[in-house]
Structure formats: structure tokens, C-alpha cells
Amino acid sequence: MSEKYREAGVNLEAGYESVRLIKDHVARTKVVGAMDSIGAFGGMFDLSLLKMEEPVLVSGTDGVGTKLMIAFEMDKHDTVGIDAVAMCVNDVLVQGAAPIFFLDYLAVGKNEPQKIEQLVKGVADGCVQAECALIGGETAEMPDMYNVKHYDIAGFCVGAVDKKNLLDGSKIEAGNVLIGLPSSGVHSNGFSLVRKVLLKDAKLDLHKAYDDLNGELLGNVLLTPTRIYVKAIKHLLGKVDIKGMSHITGGGFYENVPRMLKEGQGVSIDLTTYPRKPIFDFIAKTGDIPMKEMCNVFNMGIGFIMAVDKNDVEKVQSLLSEIGEESYVIGEVTNSGSVDLTW
Structure with a gap:
């Protein structure tokens, strides 16, 4: 001792x-x-x-x-x-x-x-x-x-x-379809903004349940752990030709999606194609945050994205369904050189 x-x-x-x-x-x-x-x-x-x-x-x-x-x-x-x-x-x-x-x-x-x-x-x-x-x-x-x-x-x-x-994005082509896997919530990004908006400015109570969050305690919603996508992707590898993938972390869609693309490529993503967890609208409404800024900070309900050939979409989604994984067709790869979002 x-x-x-x-x-x-x-x-x-x-x-x-x-x-x-x-x-x-x-x-x-x-x-x-x-x-x-x-x-x-x-x-x-x-x-x-x-x-x-x-x-x-x-x-x-x-x-x-x-x-x-x-x-x-x-x-x-x-x-x-x-x-x-x-x-x-x-x-x-x-x-x-x-x-x-x-x-x-x-x-x-x-x-x-x-x-x-x-x-x-x-x-x-x-x-x-x-x-x-x-x-x-x-x-x-x-x-x-x-x-x-x-x-x-x-x-x-x-x-x-x-x-x-090894996946390095070299196989991605314009016209490839983007399949998104849902997030569990905010994951582990943007919490400096979350805390400023919800706790410092609005002075909300982490131990209180809010109707806009389906009656769940705010603190529990925010502590929902980040989803791990390993089992879902391992179930696909070797069975379908995945062209590229992106983990949607800090920087949201604008920073993370281009990391899987080749020079000059872009994407078109429609944020209305999947159900969004209420916490995102709760943060945006409470802090009066524009949607473009929300998409540049948070995952907005999609934590992981795959680019696949359009002929493989049905197979990918069927394989994911076999193991109880939800997936959504959210957009496509383009030659625009930019991340174009619709909400």
C-alpha cells in the first residue's frame, strides 16, 4: 500500500x-x-x-x-x-x-x-x-x-x-445508388452544439420527459449509444459488390459523403426518403438552426451509407432484411462535384 x-x-x-x-x-x-x-x-x-x-x-x-x-x-x-x-x-x-x-x-x-x-x-x-x-x-x-x-x-x-x-472509392460511378442505414439518434457528434442549444440557452432539464421526444427523458435520448454497423456490412461483404461506403459522423453529409467519392463526383440525397428520429427536429426547433447547418453537423438519421450498382439494390436490401436491418434508398452518385440535399 x-x-x-x-x-x-x-x-x-x-x-x-x-x-x-x-x-x-x-x-x-x-x-x-x-x-x-x-x-x-x-x-x-x-x-x-x-x-x-x-x-x-x-x-x-x-x-x-x-x-x-x-x-x-x-x-x-x-x-x-x-x-x-x-x-x-x-x-x-x-x-x-x-x-x-x-x-x-x-x-x-x-x-x-x-x-x-x-x-x-x-x-x-x-x-x-x-x-x-x-x-x-x-x-x-x-x-x-x-x-x-x-x-x-x-x-x-x-x-x-x-x-x-479493400474499398478505396475507385469503383464508384455516377448513377450508383446510395443506400442508407438508420442511426440511433445523435450518435457522438455535435454535442457542443447540442449542449449549448438545449441546456445553456433553452435551459432544458435532462431528467425531464418532453412530448416532442415521445415522452422520453431528454438525457436518455441524448445518451442513446452510437449504432455499430459491423454485422450488417459483414453480412453483405462477398455477396454483393459494394462500390464505396461512408460513416456519417461529425460534419454530417457535407463533409463525410465526399470522402468516399472520386474527384469531380457528387451526390444527390433526399432526406424525406427515410423516417427521422424526433431529436433532430427538436434540436433544430429549439435552437432555430437552419436545415443546411443541421446537415453539416449531425447525421440527421442516417449513420452509414453504401454506394452500389442500381441492379444490386434489391439484393442488398433483401440481405439486410434477413438479419432485421432496415435500409433506405436515399439518393445517387452524380458528376455534380457537390453534395446536393433535398429536405
């Missing part, structure tokens, strides 16, 4: 207790290739077991952002770990890579083992949804850097894809 370290604000014993509490959560994320390495200096994964001819590793890292401020206010910590995983795995998925492992980084003002367990439970839940292994992580107790009730969580993901199956 280190009394001087405890006096400085770091409790080593709490750290050991946190590790003990999270072991079962880590264990349920194990997949083929994951090696027992929790507690070692580095997490290990046996790539040879994936049986790829020319494996290419695709990596991504991200955090949850100021959505965490909502979790602090609601004292609800079991879902933001899913967000941390989702923001990373959805990104590597865009290039056709299946996520294989994930590592998390958690910085806290005070190590509270039960809270750490809830956070890592969320990470493990996300890894199970993404069919990837949680092979390591770090919890840093940092008094004076963070308020004792605050923390930050971020993650790092690696995916793998056979080189011949």
Missing part, C-alpha cells in the same frame, strides 16, 4: 479492484486470433488465423467528446463505452475491413471501481456488437487534471481486410 501516493490522490488498491471487476467483461469479447494478453505490456492478436492472402490492417482512433458531459449529469456510465467503440469500428469498416481488436484509454479524476466497471462494460458491449476483441487498455487516475466526478474515454481499433477486397 502506498500511503504517500494515496495522499497525492492516486489509489493503487482501487486500480487493482477495477482490474478484477472488468475481467469478465473482457473475457466475453474474445474472438478467433485474440491471445490472452490482458495484464501484459502489449495486447496480442494472431493475424495468421484469419487466413487472408494479403492482409491489410486498417486502424482508427476516436473518443466520445462532450457527450460525456451528459453522462456526468445523468450519472449513467454504461453506454458511452459503446460510443467509443462505435466511432472507431465504423470508420475502419468503411474501407471493407472487419474490426479484429480494440484497446481503450480511460482517464479519471478518481478511480471508482464500480464506475470503471460500468464504463468497461460498455466497451465490452460495443466489442461484442462489433465482433472484435478487447485485448488491452489503460486506466489512468489523474487527480487535479480531472474533476473527481469526470473522466475521458477514447479508443483505438484495428481491422483487417484482404488487399483484393
